Amino acid sequence: MTDKAAIRFQGARVVYPNGAVGLAGVDLDIKPGEFVVVVGSSGAGKSTLLRSVNGLTPLTSGSITVGGQPVPKKEGRELRRLRAGVGMIFQDFRITRRLSVMTNVLVGRVAHVPGWRAMLNLWPAADREIAFRALERVSIADKAWVRAGDLSGGQQQRVGIARALAQEPAIILADEPVASLDPVTTHQIMRDLVRINQELGITTLVNLHFLDLARRYGQRIIGLKAGELVYDGTADSVTQADFKNIYGRDPDAGDLLDESEAS
Amino acid sequence: MNEASRAAPGRPLRPARNWTLIIAAVGAVSLMTWWSARGIGFSLVELACNLPGGRRLLVESWPPDWSFFPRLLGPLLETLQIAVVGTVIGGILAIPIAVLAARNLTPGFLVWFVDRNFMNILRTLPDLFWAMLFAAAVGFGPIAGALALTVFTIAVISKLWSESLEAIDMAVPEAVRAAGGSWLAMLQFGAIPQALPHYVSYALYAFELNVRASMILGLVGAGGIGMVLETQRSTFEYPRVTLIVLSVLVLVLIIEKISESIRRRLV
Ligand SMILES: Nc1ncnc2c1ncn2[C@@H]1O[C@H](COP(=O)(O)OP(=O)(O)OP(=O)(O)O)[C@@H](O)[C@H]1O
Numbered sequence: 001m002t003d004k005a006a007i008r009f010q011g012a013r014v015v016y017p018n019g020a021v022g023l024a025g026v027d028l029d030i031k032p033g034e035f036v037v038v039v040g041s042s043g044a045g046k047s048t049l050l051r052s053v054n055g056l057t058p059l060t061s062g063s064i065t066v067g068g069q070p071v072p073k074k075e076g077r078e079l080r081r082l083r084a085g086v087g088m089i090f091q092d093f094r095i096t097r098r099l100s101v102m103t104n105v106l107v108g109r110v111a112h113v114p115g116w117r118a119m120l121n122l123w124p125a126a127d128r129e130i131a132f133r134a135l136e137r138v139s140i141a142d143k144a145w146v147r148a149g150d151l152s153g154g155q156q157q158r159v160g161i162a163r164a165l166a167q168e169p170a171i172i173l174a175d176e177p178v179a180s181l182d183p184v185t186t187h188q189i190m191r192d193l194v195r196i197n198q199e200l201g202i203t204t205l206v207n208l209h210f211l212d213l214a215r216r217y218g219q220r221i222i223g224l225k226a227g228e229l230v231y232d233g234t235a236d237s238v239t240q241a242d243f244k245n246i247y248g249r250d251p252d253a254g255d256l257l258d259e260s261e262a263s
Numbered sequence: 264m265n266e267a268s269r270a271a272p273g274r275p276l277r278p279a280r281n282w283t284l285i286i287a288a289v290g291a292v293s294l295m296t297w298w299s300a301r302g303i304g305f306s307l308v309e310l311a312c313n314l315p316g317g318r319r320l321l322v323e324s325w326p327p328d329w330s331f332f333p334r335l336l337g338p339l340l341e342t343l344q345i346a347v348v349g350t351v352i353g354g355i356l357a358i359p360i361a362v363l364a365a366r367n368l369t370p371g372f373l374v375w376f377v378d379r380n381f382m383n384i385l386r387t388l389p390d391l392f393w394a395m396l397f398a399a400a401v402g403f404g405p406i407a408g409a410l411a412l413t414v415f416t417i418a419v420i421s422k423l424w425s426e427s428l429e430a431i432d433m434a435v436p437e438a439v440r441a442a443g444g445s446w447l448a449m450l451q452f453g454a455i456p457q458a459l460p461h462y463v464s465y466a467l468y469a470f471e472l473n474v475r476a477s478m479i480l481g482l483v484g485a486g487g488i489g490m491v492l493e494t495q496r497s498t499f500e501y502p503r504v505t506l507i508v509l510s511v512l513v514l515v516l517i518i519e520k521i522s523e524s525i526r527r528r529l530v
């Protein structure tokens with residue numbers, strides 16, 4: 001009845017051991033297939049929000065449900081099963097440079113194959129096929145047997161995306177996926193993410209730093225400020241005043257990708 | 264005061280040298296050396312007086328008895344074999360021991376604590392102790408030597424490699440976890456690949472140590488060239504002893520060269 005790709009935050013609160021507040025009680029409903037961009041200044045809690053969805057950062061109180069299932073607070077089989085259906089993409093790619101592109105993408109299949117097969121590198125043909133298709137979707141299938149560390153930054157991020165796709169996930173979480181890339185590659189990767197969202201209907205949450213990117217690629221924009229949800233609306237309706245409220249100051253050229261590129 | 268005048272405002276002053284500490288440290292080391300030398304009866308004068316005896320031994324040992332060489336080949340090979348078996352088995356066993364002892368990878372405090380202490384015990388006991396222990400258990404011979412070197416290899420690799428593992432970047436292991444990977448998958452795809460070159464390097468280093476050690480182990484009857492050395496030495500066949508020492512030296516040098524070139528390729 002509840003779609004696997006729906007996410008619901010209820011009073012979600014994260015306080016780190018050092019007392020820093022990551023999320024200050026967030027209520028948020030994300031519908032299956034949505035493309036949501038999360039903005040907010042540094043330390044606003046964007047990463048915490050994403051990481052709480054797959055339990056990398058456990059909640060202190062409140063709850064999150066993914067597809068109607070509460071996110072388990074402890075490492076274990078339950079949490080692994082949930083994570084298997086949630087792909088994650090990182091600013092720093094987080095692929096193993098020393099291994100081949102293919103092996104990195106097959107990591108997206110670890111939760112779906114018996115442990116001994118992964119251990120011995122005896123992946124079932126069906127899983128290899130899924131990995132290959134994931135690479136094709138981000139147009140780097142020709143690099144399948146190249147050492148991942150030998151690729152360019154944009155290509156490495158594509159490996160990261162392919163790994164997430166290989167999970168055949170219902171949800172993708174992307175934590176500033178373009179923050180270490182140049183403007184041209186940034187737009188390519190953003191278009192890839194939008195296309196994947198549209199073609200596969202994967203619910204997508206993307207943290208972004210640049211306002212113009214958020215407005216251009218987001219369907220729905222969520223603004224965080226000091227761990228609180230301070231904005232939630234469509235990308236078309238977001239105004240300068242809204243951004244001012246989210247950032248606590250007027251946005252300037254440094255907040256725009258294409259402006260900072262021009263200057 | 265000179266320092267203070269040179270310092271621009273806002274820059275921290277260079278801290279003054281602590282001369283008392285330096286003098287105390289030098290004094291303490293000198294005193295300890297003097298005390299230790301006296302304790303073992305070490306004296307340069309006596310050493311000089313004994314030089315003729317040493318010279319006689321050297322003269323008697325030269326030239327090496329080359330005709331003895333064919334009879335060395337078997338034991339030399341056995342020495343290598345002992346070292347290979349010890350390094351391979353020890354190297355494999357060292358993997359889980361090192362992983363469980365790495366604070367960032369261990370599944371729990373208790374496992375970590377037990378494993379750490381186990382490693383410390385292995386390392387504290389010398390290889391000769393293990394050789395004698397295994398000789399008593401399985402009898403004199405190469406098996407005892409290989410077993411002793413297995414333990415020695417575990418001690419060397421697990422200690423060094425667990426430190427390399429603790430220094431890895433945990434970002435990729437976390438990504439494997441985020442994909443639903445188990446602890447083992449996290450190790451295999453996220454953690455271990457980062458520290459793999461270190462592992463190979465330490466394994467090669469352990470092999471070098473093992474070839475050298477298997478000469479000493481022979482002295483207590485644990486097989487290999489060391490056993491031949493011991494029989495020749497006890498029958499005062501010094502030219503043969505020279506040949507044995509020379510051949511081990513050459514063997515060790517060859518192995519060092521090979522492993523050095525492998526290691527260079529890894530980086
Ligand atoms: N592991 C941690 N331990 C302690 N405090 C943390 C930790 N991670 C984040 N915080 C704190 O929680 C708050 C929210 O951090 P978070 O990383 O979610 O922000 P962010 O919006 O992603 O920022 P950025 O744009 O810089 O990535 C900050 O005050 C931060 O200092």
Ligand SMILES: [Mg+2]
Pocket residue numbers: 046047048175
């Ligand atoms: Mg962040």
